[in-house]
Amino acid sequence: MDHIVTAEEDGRAVRDILRRSMSVSYSAMKSAKWDDRVLLNGIPVPVSARTSAGDTVSFLEAEKEAVYPVRPYPLPLTVPYLDEYLMVVDKPAPLASQSSAGHPDDSLENAVFSYFGCPDHFIYRPVNRLDKGTSGLMVIARTAHAQQLLQRMLHTDRFRRGYLAVTEGIPEPRSGVIDLPIAKVPEASVKRFISPDGKPSVTHYTVLQENGSRALVSLRLETGRTHQIRVHMSASGCPVCGDFLYGTELPELPGRFALHSSSLSLIHPVTGEELTLSSELPAELSALLHNA
Secondary structure, three states: OEEEOOHHHOOOEHHHHHHHHOOOOHHHHHHHOOOOOEEEOOEEOOOOOEOOOOOEEEEOOOOOOOOOOOOOOOOOOEEEEEOOOEEEEEEOOOOEOOOOOOOOOOEHHHHHHHHOOOOOOOOOEEOOOOOOOOEEEEEEEOOHHHHHHHHHHOOOOOEEEEEEEEEEOOOOOOEEEEEOOEEEOOOOOOOEEEOOOOEOOEEEEEEEEEEOOEEEEEEEEOOOOOOHHHHHHHHOOOOEOOOOOOOOOOOOOOOOOOEEEEEEEEEOOOOOOEEEEEOOOOHHHHHHHHOO
């Protein structure tokens, strides 16, 4: 929750802005000031700090406790970038991004917990989640403030992601835009489908390589719907190889499909530095092109 300080509020203490202008309760303000959830122009400050007209006062909601208790899972992780504000992990597949009833132990959440030495009061803050069967670059915030800023950047030019997929069939034309709305299948917990009543969904694609009946396709999302690439490629007649939900499962890809988060470019939410990272297509996906 943000508030821009008006000319009439110039010089007031942050506590006055929170209480009078943002209707934050005294108890909530008292709790927030101890864990850096009160910000002035993006920087944690004491509630006694003075404001000026045009300043932004932010109040971050308390983070909810994890539904499933975090547990050690000592999986070796490839971490292409790490600082005090965020980390980028090259997630293997199949691996659930977050703990769940089906994956209480074997999750990236628990692997990150182990990576940092199982600290007390650990909070997992994924910014862009990848399906269990998708590999590649995934961003995890290390502070509540960084998470808030990164989530605001998603699907903007400040947070760009690229994907590679091996498809069954070769998309025609070889490059283009798939603009088809996606909705959740009624009474289904996971599956999505193309529907005029769905949410707007736009995917840009380009065929990079062809081999027989398969293609290596570069993809960029303009929107970020659940299973968007998988649903759009299936709707185009060229499902992602091994996609057991929208195509055909492949024995050579146990538990995963041929989709990889291969590139990431973002503006660091705190330093303003531009980060550009890439991840090579896994060998088991490259092999699909040679065995087509």
